[in-house]
Amino acid sequence: MSILYCNCTYAKVVPVEVKRDVLRRLSDSGRAFDAVADLCDMSARKDPALKKIAEGGCTQIAACYPRAVKWLFHAAGTPLPDAGVTVLNMREDSADDVVKELLA
Amino acid sequence: MSRTEGKNLRVVLYEGPGSTPLADDDRFAALAALLDNGFEVTRPVAGQHVAPADDAPVLVLGLLDPLDTPPEVAPGQEVHFRNLADGDLLEAARAVREATGARKLEAWKPWFPVIDYDRCTNCMQCLTFCLFDVYGVDKQQQITVQNQDNCKTDCPACSRVCPEVAILFPKYGKGPINGDVVRAEDIQREAMKVDISTLLGGDLYGALRSRQKDARKRFSTERDESKALLERKRCLGKLKKDLDIPDEVLMTLPSAEDIEERAARARAKLAKRQAISQTVKDTRPAPSETEWGI
Numbered sequence A: 001m002s003i004l005y006c007n008c009t010y011a012k013v014v015p016v017e018v019k020r021d022v023l024r025r026l027s028d029s030g031r032a033f034d035a036v037a038d039l040c041d042m043s044a045r046k047d048p049a050l051k052k053i054a055e056g057g058c059t060q061i062a063a064c065y066p067r068a069v070k071w072l073f074h075a076a077g078t079p080l081p082d083a084g085v086t087v088l089n090m091r092e093d094s095a096d097d098v099v100k101e102l103l104a
Numbered sequence B: 001m002s003r004t005e006g007k008n009l010r011v012v013l014y015e016g017p018g019s020t021p022l023a024d025d026d027r028f029a030a031l032a033a034l035l036d037n038g039f040e041v042t043r044p045v046a047g048q049h050v051a052p053a054d055d056a057p058v059l060v061l062g063l064l065d066p067l068d069t070p071p072e073v074a075p076g077q078e079v080h081f082r083n084l085a086d087g088d089l090l091e092a093a094r095a096v097r098e099a100t101g102a103r104k105l106e107a108w109k110p111w112f113p114v115i116d117y118d119r120c121t122n123c124m125q126c127l128t129f130c131l132f133d134v135y136g137v138d139k140q141q142q143i144t145v146q147n148q149d150n151c152k153t154d155c156p157a158c159s160r161v162c163p164e165v166a167i168l169f170p171k172y173g174k175g176p177i178n179g180d181v182v183r184a185e186d187i188q189r190e191a192m193k194v195d196i197s198t199l200l201g202g203d204l205y206g207a208l209r210s211r212q213k214d215a216r217k218r219f220s221t222e223r224d225e226s227k228a229l230l231e232r233k234r235c236l237g238k239l240k241k242d243l244d245i246p247d248e249v250l251m252t253l254p255s256a257e258d259i260e261e262r263a264a265r266a267r268a269k270l271a272k273r274q275a276i277s278q279t280v281k282d283t284r285p286a287p288s289e290t291e292w293g294i
């Protein structure tokens, strides 16, 4: 199982207190993870790093709406596997809820 | 280089053997600063998974033991090591980014349409609507986003004309355009927006063309420039409100002639596409007598 955190750096659509709280707890958790500055930016650039994430067995993604994340990966030509990936929504859910799922 | 090209530098925040683990506050501060400055960061932990290496350059940052020899890396992998004890972490990361030619943080908002193919019916309305050639068709004649760089920041107008609510702008403020689940009332609301634009004169091009014609007529009959300009402003204001088009995009709309040309090109593209699908139909073997039921 691996974890991906999206910082949504290029636009402030994810509440800053939620993303910071999630990052802090992830950082303190002793768990391994990958963090990207902005998945939207990576999708726009068709960044090959998305391929390694999609194919590397990433199972938990903390970002925003699952529909957006799914089609952002698809748009980059590196679709996520159909099953086994959970996208947690920092735009809508509380940091507590996201972290509970993320570190479960 | 276009704003959508270039590899990122991957920073590995290392706390394993040959280094001193970071204090919790320092690790969090480093992570936040690196991400805010556009870097990708990996925090590896022995025995746990992270994304595998690719051919992007890597910078290993940590409180590295100066007497320790750096670990061996795979041949062909570009890896740099910097000791956090030696100075500012962002300065070190920026210097390596510069040296490796990796992409810098740019002041841009990644704004482009993303198609939800679970919903899209390939009706091509977005292709005919967009004035900036953002959409195209792929080899399978499926709608695709082909010129993301052409998309106008903060303009979600094409998502408003999509009858299936299949176009997302993940950085948009409101759902369902931002990727939130599509509810029945959203489909109705989006359909209403299309109707409003239809009322404006068939489509955006039509609306602008007819308003421009009206404005010209007024110039010639009334010679009242300010009145005509006011009318144009009113029309653009309505479009802006109905389709949520930002001022900057309205200001950069092409001339009436450009719009005509663009509409003709889109019509030709569509006709070609229809001709191809017709040819496919025509080359199917003729149905047998039994199939005709005779």
Ligand code: SF4
Binding pocket: A006, A007, A008, A009, A013, A014, A037, A038, A039, A040, A041, A063, A064, A065, A068, A069, A072, B170, B171
């Ligand atoms: S995927 Fe969502 S959270 Fe990540 S950058 Fe895009 S809008 Fe922001």
Ligand code: SF4
Binding pocket: B115, B119, B120, B121, B122, B123, B124, B125, B126, B127, B143, B161, B162, B163, B164, B165, B166, B167
């Ligand atoms: S308007 Fe919507 S449904 Fe039609 S082709 Fe474009 S994305 Fe697909």
